[in-house]
């Protein structure tokens with residue numbers, strides 16, 4: 001099978017004006033401008049197979065949106081080869097649009113003052129969606145998220161969540177091979193996020209649509225993405241299964257403990273002091289440990305440890321020797337913390 005998206009050594013540079021300071025500087029800027037080159041995307045190579053759902057992640061300013069804009073044909077790469085659905089996106093923008101769908105969290109692709117159903121009808125004409133396909137999709141949408149209720153509402157009268165939902169439905173309406181989503185869950189409440197994750201997961205599965213998703217919400221990633229790609233300062237630093245990522249930093253786990261029967265009534269300062277004690281006990285017994293991090297969260301004392309250094313059982317014994325634990329709970333490291341570690345420069 002051929003990749004549906006193929007990027008080879010893609011670079012994108014922006015020429016940006018260097019602004020000089022103060023009034024004098026601004027006036028000088030009017031007459032002579034100095035430019036500098038900003039490397040937004042550096043030598044990114046990426047193959048994405050049909051049907052994949054890929055989380056494209058990275059800190060603010062990493063180059064995610066720039067990459068998506070190149071994949072959708074909005075921006076032309078400075079150098080490198082890019083093919084989406086077998087075509088060079090920026091050379092075939094109209095044709096390319098037939099085979100892709102886009103959802104940008106911050107702005108809608110729908111007609112602001114029209115009822116959604118009218119927007120859908122326009123899209124049906126633009127993309128020449130066959131009657132049956134169109135009808136089937138609307139029925140499917142209704143079954144999936146009860147979308148029928150929203151069809152007669154104008155987009156400007158919708159909440160952000162309702163609008164995002166409709167935007168996603170619109171992006172899939174012409175059954176494109178690839179759908180790009182740039183932060184689709186931004187600003188949504190927990191329940192709407194859940195609904196959107198379920199919708200996207202279902203559409204990807206039922207239609208076999210390839211989905212490229214950028215997000216800062218690791219809940220989206222956990223719910224949807226099997227593969228993740230991480231970009232930082234324009235350079236790709238990770239591309240693998242999410243399952244692999246969990247092991248990336250060795251065997252990190254978090255032990256949550258409580259010493260007090262009614263922990264919710266205990267002052268945080270007391271808990272902080274207990275946390276400090278725990279840290280000292282472990283470090284006294286295992287001075288070589290580098291991974292240890294002890295913190296207080298929601299009245300629990302959290303002990304983060306790499307089990308390659310100390311087994312959790314040994315840590316628990318060490319704590320029990322000093323003070324009685326009344327409740328505990330062991331957790332795998334979350335995607336959230338792994339990704340945070342990567343962003344903070346933990347990759348080597």
Ligand SMILES: Nc1ncnc2c1ncn2[C@@H]1O[C@H](COP(=O)(O)OP(=O)(O)OP(=O)(O)O)[C@@H](O)[C@H]1O
Nearest residue numbers: 014016038040058059060061062063064065066067
């Ligand atoms: N049109 C432009 N002109 C100049 N610089 C740009 C332009 N678009 C993006 N940049 C710069 O390129 C870099 C990458 O931006 P991009 O929007 O791709 O980041 P991002 O990963 O999407 O970040 P975020 O998570 O904040 O959305 C940033 O430093 C940004 O300032």
Ligand SMILES: [Mg+2]
Nearest residue numbers: 064065066182
């Ligand atoms: Mg962005």
